[in-house]
Amino acid sequence: MSNTTEHSITIRFQESDRECAGKFAASQPTTEKNQQVYYNTLAVLAVNTFVEELRYETDLDAGDSWHPVIRMFNNVADLVLPGIGKIECCAVKVGEQAISLPSEVRENRIAYVAVEFAEPFDQVKLLGFIPAVGIGDDTEQIPLSALKPVEELLDYLYRIESGISELESAIKELLSSPTEDDLVEAKVQEILARLSIAEIVAKLEGVYHSHEESNWGYEGGKALAGVGSGGGILGDRNSDFSMKKSSPRGITSDIDDDVAAELNLIAEDLLEKLAEIWGDGDE
DSSP states (O other), rough: OOOOHHHEEEEEEEEHHHHHHHHHHHSSSHHHHHEEEEEEEEHHHHHHHHHHHTTTOBBGGGGGGHHHHHHHHHOHHHHEETTTTEEEEEEEETTTOOEEOOOGGGGOSEEEEEEEEEOOOOOEEEEEEEHHHGGTTTEEEEGGGGGGOOGGGHHHHHHHHHHHHHHHHHHHHHSOOOTTTTHHHHHHHHHHHTTOOHHHHHHHHHHHHSSSSHHHHHHHHHHHTTSTTTTTTTTTSOOOOEEEEEEETEEEEEEHHHHHHHHHHHHHHHHHHHHHHHSSOOO
């Protein structure tokens, strides 16, 4: 849990930032959408400033929030870090106790950063962030009390970046291995192929920092399958992992015992590789 006032970081806007936000907002069809786009754009620019100060490359133009058609029809405020993934920059007003998550931002993100606005809107506070591992397709809000201090974002991005580098070849090999008539391997490949490498690493990072090493396989397998959250208690370890799962991407999968067991083995192996570069697994 984070004290958002104690750990917040203030970002001041340049005149060019407000001009950019005003330009994007002016083309919107309604007053409500105008305000939404204005705040979203400033939130992205604020997080962009902070991430660049951390010496990470960003690409504003690559984000959905910078695409005129996508931002008109979706409530998005994403910032792309090339080779790493997307951060969602979530605008909140003073006094609000939670971040609201529209359905379109509940996947394909590595983290969510809360950006607090208050008049006269010449600056904002970055209240903190939360890794995306705990976000599911039914997550509508993130309590501000659940945020991690924003200064820890640097370490988190390092773990994701280094994890991608460490696992990229192994994951590509898993996805390209011949399956022939092996239905289990085919189903495992189908599940993994729905995730970017950044998403896989983010899910495993949540398991790594939330569970004992003896549980890495079980919890990691569930995280990869999208069954529960890798960053917290995912249910009874004695419960049956076999289930029918409807994925955020609209694909229904039968997660049976053999597939679950294979995912467990894969997750344990990948986490052992990550532990070699992240540390020994102790908190």
